[in-house]
Amino acid sequence: MSDDRTRTPFIAGNWKMHKTIAEAEAFVAGLLPRVADADGVEVSLCVPFTALQAVVDSTRGSRVEVYAQNMHEAPEGAFTGEVSAAMLTELDVHGALLGHSERRQFFGENDRALQQKVPAALAAGLKPMLCVGETEEEREAGDTERKLRHQVQEGLEKVPLERLAEVTIAYEPIWAIGTGRVATPDQAQEAIAFVRALVAGFDKEASEQVRVLYGGSVKADNAAELLALPDVDGALVGGASLDPASFAAIVDAARGAA
Numbered sequence: 001m002s003d004d005r006t007r008t009p010f011i012a013g014n015w016k017m018h019k020t021i022a023e024a025e026a027f028v029a030g031l032l033p034r035v036a037d038a039d040g041v042e043v044s045l046c047v048p049f050t051a052l053q054a055v056v057d058s059t060r061g062s063r064v065e066v067y068a069q070n071m072h073e074a075p076e077g078a079f080t081g082e083v084s085a086a087m088l089t090e091l092d093v094h095g096a097l098l099g100h101s102e103r104r105q106f107f108g109e110n111d112r113a114l115q116q117k118v119p120a121a122l123a124a125g126l127k128p129m130l131c132v133g134e135t136e137e138e139r140e141a142g143d144t145e146r147k148l149r150h151q152v153q154e155g156l157e158k159v160p161l162e163r164l165a166e167v168t169i170a171y172e173p174i175w176a177i178g179t180g181r182v183a184t185p186d187q188a189q190e191a192i193a194f195v196r197a198l199v200a201g202f203d204k205e206a207s208e209q210v211r212v213l214y215g216g217s218v219k220a221d222n223a224a225e226l227l228a229l230p231d232v233d234g235a236l237v238g239g240a241s242l243d244p245a246s247f248a249a250i251v252d253a254a255r256g257a258a
């Protein structure tokens with residue numbers, strides 16, 4: 001267990017395939033005044049490619065950072081429909097969500113590609129957020145730790161040790177995503193402490209600095225309890241990040257936990 005509150009709490013919203021440019025700009029206008037006083041909390045939005053430029057521009061100078069929801073591992077090439085790290089940094093995007101379970105489930109994202117993507121993001125100056133998590137069947141079969149071990153070890157395998165602490169890991173039990181079935185505090189703490197122990201297998205010091213977030217049906221009314229857990233450094237929020245008031249309420253809960 002690691003209750004080290006020197007790790008800055010981190011609340012990330014993942015809009016998934018929601019929001020046109022106009023809707024994104026309206027959201028930012030609603031969010032910024034609500035998080036202006038959220039000192040000590042890192043806030044980011046994972047935005048569809050089409051709205052990245054608008055959200056970068058409208059959040060410039062604020063505490064809100066902007067992440068893409070995916071990124072290809074190669075610097076360029078014949079990869080129709082894909083976007084490189086350099087294309088994102090050119091827009092002043094700060095980071096990239098990598099290996100979200102929906103990308104793994106619906107678009108064939110695999111650990112081999114992620115093994116390239118995480119270091120490629122870092123090398124390009126993007127902050128990587130690596131998503132891991134088990135299915136309901138895996139949890140019921142007692143396979144949660146095996147799945148997490150595989151995903152974390154593969155995803156971090158090629159990250160230079162001196163940059164390990166810059167990676168954020170989001171633990172998202174797949175059965176809790178978009179279902180309203182949030183993990184219990186015990187389940188979240190246990191899995192996230194295990195993820196941190198896996199990072200310690202690479203480098204003990206980095207494991208104390210790396211942020212590990214919980215994701216899966218986080219809402220304003222359950223955030224405080226989750227964020228108070230010793231190893232939980234923040235939240236990756238899907239549905240509740242689509243509305244500025246509900247997302248800002250989760251940021252507020254992180255201030256309380258800071």
Ligand SMILES: O=C[C@H](O)COP(=O)(O)O
Nearest residue numbers: 014177178216217238239
């Ligand atoms: O990336 C966010 C997660 O998939 C969680 O989504 P959710 O908060 O709608 O359950």
